[in-house]
Amino acid sequence: xxxxxxxxxxxxxxxxxxxxxxxxSNFYLTRIKKKYKNKKAGFSGTLDxxxxxxxxxxxxxxxxxxxxxxxxxxxxxAVVWLGTQSESLDIEQVTSIEMVDKVDINxxxxxxxxxxGDILYTPPxxxxxxxxxxxxxxxxxxxxxxxxxxxxxxxxxxxxISYRHPFITIDVTVSEGSYxxxxxQILLEKLKRVGTLSYLERLNEGKFFFDNEKDLDPLDxxxxxxxxxxxxxxxxxxxxxxxxxxxxxxxxxxxxxxxxNFFSIIEIKDGEVSYLLNKVNKxx
Numbered sequence: 001x002x003x004x005x006x007x008x009x010x011x012x013x014x015x016x017x018x019x020x021x022x023x024x025s026n027f028y029l030t031r032i033k034k035k036y037k038n039k040k041a042g043f044s045g046t047l048d049x050x051x052x053x054x055x056x057x058x059x060x061x062x063x064x065x066x067x068x069x070x071x072x073x074x075x076x077x078a079v080v081w082l083g084t085q086s087e088s089l090d091i092e093q094v095t096s097i098e099m100v101d102k103v104d105i106n107x108x109x110x111x112x113x114x115x116x117g118d119i120l121y122t123p124p125x126x127x128x129x130x131x132x133x134x135x136x137x138x139x140x141x142x143x144x145x146x147x148x149x150x151x152x153x154x155x156x157x158x159x160x161i162s163y164r165h166p167f168i169t170i171d172v173t174v175s176e177g178s179y180x181x182x183x184x185q186i187l188l189e190k191l192k193r194v195g196t197l198s199y200l201e202r203l204n205e206g207k208f209f210f211d212n213e214k215d216l217d218p219l220d221x222x223x224x225x226x227x228x229x230x231x232x233x234x235x236x237x238x239x240x241x242x243x244x245x246x247x248x249x250x251x252x253x254x255x256x257x258x259x260x261n262f263f264s265i266i267e268i269k270d271g272e273v274s275y276l277l278n279k280v281n282k283x284x
Contacts, residue, residue, distance in 0.1 A: 010040050012281055013059040014216040016208050021052040022092075025128070032057055044071060045176065045205050046128040048137065050090040051076075053202035054210050061280045062218055068254075068265060070223040071206040073156045075173040076180045079199035080188065082166035086196040088126035088140070089181035094196070102165045103191050109160050111190040112170060116155045121182040123148045153178035167198065217283045219256075219263065227255035227266070236264055239278050244271055 013036065019028045025046045033041050042063040044056045056071060083100035087093040123129050125146035129136045140146050154175040161169035170187075172180055181197050188195045203209070207221055229236065231246030236259065244250050250268065254276065257264045265277040 010060040011036065011038050012062050012283070013038075013057075014062045014065070014218050014221070014283075015057050015213045016205075016210045016216070017055050017057050017213055018210045019047050019052055019055045022049055024049050025055060028055070029057065042066070044069070045074065045202075047202060048126070048128050050088070050092055050126075050197075051200040051202060053200075054205055054208060055202075056205055056208050061277075064277055065218055065222065065280070068224055069206070069208075069218070069221045071208055071221075072176045073154075073173050074176065074178070074205050075157075075171060075203045077161070077169065077171050077199070077201045077203055078180050078184060078197055080168040080170070080184050080195050081198040082168065082188075082193050082195045084166075084196045084198070085194050088137075088196075089124045089185060090126070090197045090200065093126065098194075100166060100193060103163070103168075103193060105163050107191065108163060108168060111187060112158045112160055115183070115187060115190070116158060118152050118154050119183070119186065120150055120152055121179065121186060122150050123179050124181045127179060127181075151177070153183065155183070166195075171203070215283065218280075219258065219282070222256055222265075224254055224256045224265065225249065227257055229257050229259075233259065237279065239275065242266075242273050244268060244273050247273065 017032055019025060025043055029041060029043050033039055036059065038059050040063060041057060041059045044066040047055055058065060083098045084094060085096045087095060125140045125148065126137045129148055131139065136146050136148060155172060157173040159171040161171060172183055180200055184197050228248040229246055231242055235242050249255060252268050254265065254267050257266060262279045262281050264275060264279060267274050267276050
């Protein structure tokens with residue numbers, strides 16, 4: 001008899017998992033689905049196979065909440081390996097390793113402090129970026145040409161952790177969609193050295209940190225103002241159109257409405273109210 005991996009009944013669950021190194025985010029999600037015996041799940045913020053760390057996973061109705069969650073900025077811990085060159089800008093595709101002179105620690109701190117704000121960069125060809133529906137890293141591994149457009153990342157904060165030659169450890173807090181491997185190459189150019197990342201870990205996504213896959217209440221993480229509804233409960237319960245007259249806040253925008261057993265996300269535009277998500281069950 002074939003073993004059933006998944007339960008038929010869907011669950012609502014929001015957690016942070018700790019993705020291991022050298023595993024794609026999609027492959028690890030499959031493991032998490034089997035662990036919780038539920039098929040309907042998704043994740044936010046793809047981590048490349050080389051990177052490990054914080055990955056937000058949601059099941060059931062909660063998988064539709066990603067765009068509303070407070071999940072930026074993101075902080076990464078990176079270790080830069082001086083003297084090592086790699087096509088993938090990490091330890092997957094190393095082409096050469098050389099002994100290099102030490103760098104003045106004060107220069108590292110100075111350049112790290114200067115590399116903040118909006119920074120132009122080109123994503124690594126070994127990355128989860130998609131080109132015509134295909135992952136760039138799959139194309140690169142197959143020997144296909146990978147051409148990625150220049151992008152902008154915003155660097156909120158940098159922190160020098162340690163320098164034990166030839167390894168420099170730093171923390172970098174960046175906007176969504178940034179690539180720390182590209183940031184490391186920009187730093188190396190300033191230091192007039194070659195190098196690659198030997199380690200990369202995402203420490204957090206906004207308010208989200210790994211805490212042994214503890215159940216999280218989405219209402220603590222939805223980044224929307226709360227609007228109070230004074231109309232008939234049944235109208236929202238059955239998804240009927242509601243009037244702006246029964247809402248406390250009447251300005252255009254997206255809002256969270258919290259009722260006894262569920263919550264809804266609405267949008268007010270030109271005096272009209274529409275549902276973006278309705279009747280999402282609260283965490284039990």
